[in-house]
Amino acid sequence: MAHHNVDELPVLQAIGRIETPFKTLADCPRNGRQLDPAPICLAHVFKEFQPGLQSLEGFSHLILIYALHEMRVTELTFTPPFDATPRGVFATRAPRRPNKLGMSVVAFDGFATADTLKVRYLDCLDGTPLLDIKPYLPSTDSVPEATMGWLEKHRTR
Amino acid sequence: MAHHNVDELPVLQAIGRIETPFKTLADCPRNGRQLDPAPICLAHVFKEFQPGLQSLEGFSHLILIYALHEMRVTELTFTPPFDATPRGVFATRAPRRPNKLGMSVVAFDGFATADTLKVRYLDCLDGTPLLDIKPYLPSTDSVPEATMGWLEKHRTR
Numbered sequence: 001m002a003h004h005n006v007d008e009l010p011v012l013q014a015i016g017r018i019e020t021p022f023k024t025l026a027d028c029p030r031n032g033r034q035l036d037p038a039p040i041c042l043a044h045v046f047k048e049f050q051p052g053l054q055s056l057e058g059f060s061h062l063i064l065i066y067a068l069h070e071m072r073v074t075e076l077t078f079t080p081p082f083d084a085t086p087r088g089v090f091a092t093r094a095p096r097r098p099n100k101l102g103m104s105v106v107a108f109d110g111f112a113t114a115d116t117l118k119v120r121y122l123d124c125l126d127g128t129p130l131l132d133i134k135p136y137l138p139s140t141d142s143v144p145e146a147t148m149g150w151l152e153k154h155r156t157r
Numbered sequence: 158m159a160h161h162n163v164d165e166l167p168v169l170q171a172i173g174r175i176e177t178p179f180k181t182l183a184d185c186p187r188n189g190r191q192l193d194p195a196p197i198c199l200a201h202v203f204k205e206f207q208p209g210l211q212s213l214e215g216f217s218h219l220i221l222i223y224a225l226h227e228m229r230v231t232e233l234t235f236t237p238p239f240d241a242t243p244r245g246v247f248a249t250r251a252p253r254r255p256n257k258l259g260m261s262v263v264a265f266d267g268f269a270t271a272d273t274l275k276v277r278y279l280d281c282l283d284g285t286p287l288l289d290i291k292p293y294l295p296s297t298d299s300v301p302e303a304t305m306g307w308l309e310k311h312r313t314r
Contacts (some may be wrong), residue, residue, distance in 0.1 A: 009169040010257040019214030033296050049255060052233040054245030058306030065222070065258055069165040076209040088211030090290035100167040101222055103260065105298050105306060120298070128254060129166060131256045133247040138303045140188050140278070141262050141313055146295045155285045155296055157310040 014129035015052075016045035016115075018066060023126050026071065030082075031093070032104050032121035040109065043117040044129055048119075050115045061136035062108045064121065067129040068100035082154055091149065102128070103137055167313055171286035172209075173202035175223060180283050182227065187239075187263050189278035197266065199275040200287055204238075207272045210290075219265045219276065220243070222303035224286040225257035241313055248306065257260070 002027050005071045019042040029035050041063065045053060056062075075096045077086045106119040117133075148155060171190060176199040179185045186192050186312065202210060213219075232253045234243045246254050263276040274290075 003166040007307045009171065009214065009224050009288075010226075012166040012169065012256050014166065015255050021178070031294075033297050036215070044263055049233065049247075052247040052255070054234055054243065056245060056303060058205075060246070061300050061303040063260065065172040065256075065260065067166050069167075076206065088209040088213060090206075090209040091212040091216070091292055093291055093294070097211070098172050099169050099171055099222075099288055101219065101258070101289050103222065103291065105300060131166075132254055132258050134250055134260065135248055135299060135306060135308065136251070136303050137305055137308065138301050139305070140190050142299045142303065143218050143262060143293060144161045144295050144299045144301050145292050146218040146299065147215060149292060150212045151292060151294065152215075 006134070014046070014131065014132060015049040016043060016130040018043050018122065018124060018128040018130050020122050020124060028125060029123045032106070032123040038120040040121045041071070041119050042112060043119055045115045045117070045130070047115060052136070057110070059108055059135045061143070062106055063134040063136050064104050064106055064119070064122070064130065065132040066102045066124060067131055068095040068102045069129055070125055071100050073096040074098050076146045077150065081152070085150070087150060097129065169224065169228060171203070171288065172206045173200060173287035175200050175279065175285040175287050177279050177283045177285070179281070182282065186280045187280060189263070189280040195277040198276050198279045199269060200276055200290070202272045202274070202287070202304055212280060214267070214313050216265055216292045218289040220288065220293050220298070221261050221279070222277070223259045223281060224288055225252040225259045226286055227263040227282055228252040228257050231255050240306070240307070244307060252271060292301060
């Protein structure tokens, strides 16, 4: 099993930039649905990638993947502030993961301009590099009955 | 707005490798829920990342992010085989995206060994480099009522 064959991994490029009200890590909510009402955020897509937005209208929700660009620390286990037990990072949504990839399911409130999407339910920093936009498909992405393991007792919604 | 500041983007590293029955792109189903029953796939996590798996038990579903490592083509618009209209790649789940990042919501059927997860609902190639594992949280990730835009008429489930 090839272990670290870097050649086969994509070199990331930003396709745009995310604008949120959260200027520092301390400003970021614990998750994108913690604030009620959730603020409108903007996903600015760079001009050269704008053709990729065609047919996005009609999707009520999107999946955004972005770079956790200010996170320098990787910790495979840590004790969350709201818990008392060390947890593996893959059992959390914390940003200190080996690959600094963030992912959020957002409500899509339409286009502010031809290259700017209005979205809700982000918890990331203002200026976050946007890597991908995918349509949210309830047929494959929605599992209302999913169980939440150790996070069940910390459920916020 | 900084456009291509590559320094701030993470350099990806595989945390493991995914084993599926799909040896070629032609073998891959259209989505992870097309095959019924969905085959059990394996997510092998490299030893050095194994501590990050702590407390994963109890989550019925996970989000896997992986590299679409055999996709060389990027097309911002294309006409899907099951449709007649050109669509923007960000309005599809097709792999020909600018950043070759795939994402699937999978059922987590427990550990085959201490470093190998049994999962269902993947549609990716055998040998796919695994980049991240996140717990699936219905509180933030499940939107049963989401609308599917142009894909509504092609809904498979």
